[in-house]
Amino acid sequence: MLDSYIEQLQRVETLGELNDQVVALRDTLDVEHVVYHSVNSTGEQYAAPTYAPEWVQHYLDEDYARIDPVVQACYRRFHPIDWKRLDWTNKNVRNFHGEAIDSGIGNQGFSVPIRGPSGQFALFTVSGNASDDKWATYTQEHVRDLLLVSHFVNQKALELERGTDQVQAVSLSPRETDALTMLAMGYNRAQAADSLLISEHTLRVYIESARFKLTAMNTTHAVARALSQGLLII
Amino acid sequence: MLDSYIEQLQRVETLGELNDQVVALRDTLDVEHVVYHSVNSTGEQYAAPTYAPEWVQHYLDEDYARIDPVVQACYRRFHPIDWKRLDWTNKNVRNFHGEAIDSGIGNQGFSVPIRGPSGQFALFTVSGNASDDKWATYTQEHVRDLLLVSHFVNQKALELERGTDQVQAVSLSPRETDALTMLAMGYNRAQAADSLLISEHTLRVYIESARFKLTAMNTTHAVARALSQGLLII
DNA sequence: CAGCCCCTCACTATTTCTGGGGAGTTGAAA
DNA sequence: TTTCAACTCCCCAGAAATAGTGAGGGGCTG
Numbered sequence: 001m002l003d004s005y006i007e008q009l010q011r012v013e014t015l016g017e018l019n020d021q022v023v024a025l026r027d028t029l030d031v032e033h034v035v036y037h038s039v040n041s042t043g044e045q046y047a048a049p050t051y052a053p054e055w056v057q058h059y060l061d062e063d064y065a066r067i068d069p070v071v072q073a074c075y076r077r078f079h080p081i082d083w084k085r086l087d088w089t090n091k092n093v094r095n096f097h098g099e100a101i102d103s104g105i106g107n108q109g110f111s112v113p114i115r116g117p118s119g120q121f122a123l124f125t126v127s128g129n130a131s132d133d134k135w136a137t138y139t140q141e142h143v144r145d146l147l148l149v150s151h152f153v154n155q156k157a158l159e160l161e162r163g164t165d166q167v168q169a170v171s172l173s174p175r176e177t178d179a180l181t182m183l184a185m186g187y188n189r190a191q192a193a194d195s196l197l198i199s200e201h202t203l204r205v206y207i208e209s210a211r212f213k214l215t216a217m218n219t220t221h222a223v224a225r226a227l228s229q230g231l232l233i234i
Numbered sequence: 235m236l237d238s239y240i241e242q243l244q245r246v247e248t249l250g251e252l253n254d255q256v257v258a259l260r261d262t263l264d265v266e267h268v269v270y271h272s273v274n275s276t277g278e279q280y281a282a283p284t285y286a287p288e289w290v291q292h293y294l295d296e297d298y299a300r301i302d303p304v305v306q307a308c309y310r311r312f313h314p315i316d317w318k319r320l321d322w323t324n325k326n327v328r329n330f331h332g333e334a335i336d337s338g339i340g341n342q343g344f345s346v347p348i349r350g351p352s353g354q355f356a357l358f359t360v361s362g363n364a365s366d367d368k369w370a371t372y373t374q375e376h377v378r379d380l381l382l383v384s385h386f387v388n389q390k391a392l393e394l395e396r397g398t399d400q401v402q403a404v405s406l407s408p409r410e411t412d413a414l415t416m417l418a419m420g421y422n423r424a425q426a427a428d429s430l431l432i433s434e435h436t437l438r439v440y441i442e443s444a445r446f447k448l449t450a451m452n453t454t455h456a457v458a459r460a461l462s463q464g465l466l467i468i
Numbered sequence: 469c470a471g472c473c474c475c476t477c478a479c480t481a482t483t484t485c486t487g488g489g490g491a492g493t494t495g496a497a498a
Numbered sequence: 499t500t501t502c503a504a505c506t507c508c509c510c511a512g513a514a515a516t517a518g519t520g521a522g523g524g525g526c527t528g
Contacts, residue, residue, distance in 0.1 A: 006378075039467060065467060066411075075464040078350040078399040079389050091526090115349035116312040144240075147385055148378055155313050165312040173504055174300075186455030188484070202506050208487085209504090218514095219485075220454045221420030227461045228418075228468060230309070230353050233273070325496085407474060422514070436476050438515085443474095452484095453515070472527085478520075485514065494505080 001028060002145050009152050015047075015160050018153070023049045025149065029142065032106050032128035036153050039065055039121050045157065055103035067092050074113035074123050080146065082139055083109035084132065108135040112150040116158060116165075119228040124150030170213050172231055179206035181232050184223045235262060236379050243386050249281075249394050252387070257283045259383065263376065266340050266362035270387050273299060273355050281391075289337035301326050308347035308357050314380065316373055317343035318366065342369040346384040350392060351401045352462045358384030403463040404447050413440035415466050418457045 005021075005028050012018050025034045036047040048056050058064075065071045069086040088097050101107065109127035116122070126146065130138065139146075158165045172180070175196070182192035193203040207219055214229075216222035226232045239255075239262050246252050259268045270281040292298075299305045303320040322331050335341065343361035350356070360380065364372065373380075392399045406414070409430070416426035427437040441453055448463075450456035460466050 071467070072464075073400075075467065076351050076401045076403065078354075078392050113351075117310050117347075119353075120312075144382055148381060151381055158312050175505065183454050184458035186451035186458075188452065190484090198505085199507060201508060204486085205506080206504095207485095217420035218422065220417050220457050223454050224418035224420075224457050224461060224468065227353065227458055230349075230355065233353075409475065424514090432475085433477060435478060439476080442516085470528095473525090475524080476522085480518090481516100483514100483516070486512085488510090490508080492506085494503105496501105496503090498499095498501080 002149065006148065006152050009156055012156055012160075015157075018156055018160060019047050019049050022047050022153065026050055029126055029145070029149070030138075031126040033126065035123070035125040035127070036150075036157065037071075037123045037125065038154070038157060039071065039123070045161070047157070051105060052103050055100070055105070058099070058103075064096060067096055069093055070109065070111050070125070071123065074111055075121065077113055080110060080112040080143060082135070083111070083127075084135075106130075108132075110135075110139045110146065112146055114150050114154045116154065117230070119230055120158070122154050122157070124153060170229065170231070172210055172213060172226065173206075176206045176210040176213070177226075177232065179203055180210055180223050180226045183207070183219060184227060184232055236382065240382065240386050243390055246390055246394075249391075252390055252394060253281050253283050256281050256387065260284055263360055263379070263383070265360040267360065269357070269359040269361070270384075270391065271305075271357045271359065272388070272391060273305065273357070285339060286337050289334070289339070292333070292337075298330055301330055303327055304343065304345050304359070305357065308345050309355065311347055314344060314346040314373075314377060316369070317345070317361075318369075340364075342366075344369075344373045344380065346380050348384050348388045350388065350399070351464055354392070356384075356388050356391070358387060401464055403465055406444055406447060406460065406465055407440075410440045410444040410447070411460075411465060413437055414444055414457050414460045415468060417441070417453060418461060418466055418468050 005025070009018075009021055012021055022034050022036055026032065033048075033050040035051065038045040059068075067090075069088060070081075070083060073081055073086050088094060106127040106129045108130050109125060111123050111125040114122040114124060124146065128135075155165050175198075178196055179192060182195055183189075187195065189200050189203055189207075193200040196203065207222065210216075210226070211219065211222040214222050214225040216225050223232075239259070243252075243255055246255055256268050256270055260266070267284040269285065293302075301324075303322060304315075304317060307315055307320050322328060340361040340363045342364050343359060345357050345359040348356040348358060358380065362369075389399055409432075412430055413426060416429055417423075421429060423434050423437055423441075427434040430437065441456065444450075444460070445453065445456040448456050448459040450459050457466075461468075
């Protein structure tokens with residue numbers, strides 16, 4: 001069943017079709033909502049066709065990704081997580097949670113973090129209404145299916161978005177990488193130059209050219225971009 | 235078969251056991267070599283128990299990850315890749331390839347990129363000797379198995395390495411997060427303060443306190459730490 | 469209700485970074 | 499063989515960040 005779904009997914013050619021496929025997943029996976037949510041650096045992309053449009057808009061307007069415990073937790077985790085295991089005690093979060101429930105997203109949820117090249121980050125979520133026991137059983141039985149589906153949905157989304165699942169990453173030269181790495185480790189220019197056994201002037205040239213390549217406005221920005229594109233190993 | 239393997243994997247409690255399980259995979263997956271290769275932030279971690287130890291050492295000594303087309307391609311891709319589809323024409327690469335073949339890694343290979351929190355990056359590879367046709371059939375039939383196995387092996391590795399698959403982070407206040415986020419987006423202090431509708435003085439206080447919490451030596455360092463702890467979503 | 473953290477604002481001297489220049493060598497690719 | 503990218507070094511003036519210390523109000527929590 002899931003196999004044939006994935007076959008079908010592979011043949012999708014537009015974002016609209018992908019949306020339809022995500023809707024179709026609702027039946028395949030036997031849940032109430034299926035959401036693909038790419039928290040991208042360039043721009044947010046949502047495929048939450050089964051949520052109320054008002055809720056999605058409200059979520060975006062309020063920039064709820066910043067407080068949503070699901071997003072926060074998935075950002076720090078490798079493995080999928082059940083919403084029950086998150087901390088909803090904070091006041092803002094409780095408020096958010098209340099609104100979410102009111103919008104009919106369901107009392108149970110399960111989210112899969114997905115990461116791609118250049119710091120791409122997305123969530124694949126299923127949610128619905130069920131007892132804790134039933135939900136626990138369901139998730140336990142379907143983790144692998146959800147992992148696979150999330151992978152292929154994300155791959156398709158990437159493919160449709162940029163024509164391929166491969167990114168043309170900015171390539172920094174070894175020395176540029178070294179320079180930014182030192183700065184990311186907290187060294188100032190003098191210390192960094194010392195560590196790399198070059199003059200501070202030279203170091204500056206690397207920082208400048210890295211900044212240029214990364215179209216960064218300043219050093220901090222350059223380091224941030226390099227980090228979030230996975231260019232630095234610190 | 236794979237299901238029971240994954241069950242077994244979940245019970246692994248030491249890196250040695252994990253190594254054994256990776257070896258066991260060779261039979262489960264019916265290939266010659268199985269490699270888990272984490273290009274980690276803190277340090278490289280290898281589980282290549284079926285490769286010749288000399289080759290592994292040589293690879294590390296020569297820092298071959300820098301030119302290995304498999305690593306490079308996986309770094310830019312989301313989906314697994316067959317080694318055949320890579321570009322081996324570069325002079326250094328051809329040399330590297332020759333050495334690899336001589337070390338008995340096999341003429342065919344298939345690698346799965348895996349990404350985790352904080353820029354963690356790993357490869358899960360199977361390789362062996364087969365005709366192009368057979369290998370193509372094999373990989374096509376086993377992509378999903380390989381995806382799942384790579385996920386669970388990596389999860390286990392993360393768990394064993396740091397006790398959990400979750401990055402535990404210091405908690406920044408909302409305003410501190412805002413401040414660092416603005417800086418990470420390339421704004422200077424004046425612009426950031428403007429955006430947040432506070433005085434530059436106030437902004438500085440946030441940056442300072444965030445710097446203290448993150449035990450960072452300067453702003454760039456603070457932003458870097460916050461980013462790599464998944465505190466900022468930009 | 470006291471303690472703690474968060475939010476907001478202020479001053480000053482010193483250090484560091486930025487953004488313009490320019491120039492020579494090496495090694496690899498076209 | 500030329501071309502190009504990477505690596506190395508240098509100057510300077512103006513802009514920005516840092517370290518130090520300060521204060522007052524708001525809100526949650528034990």
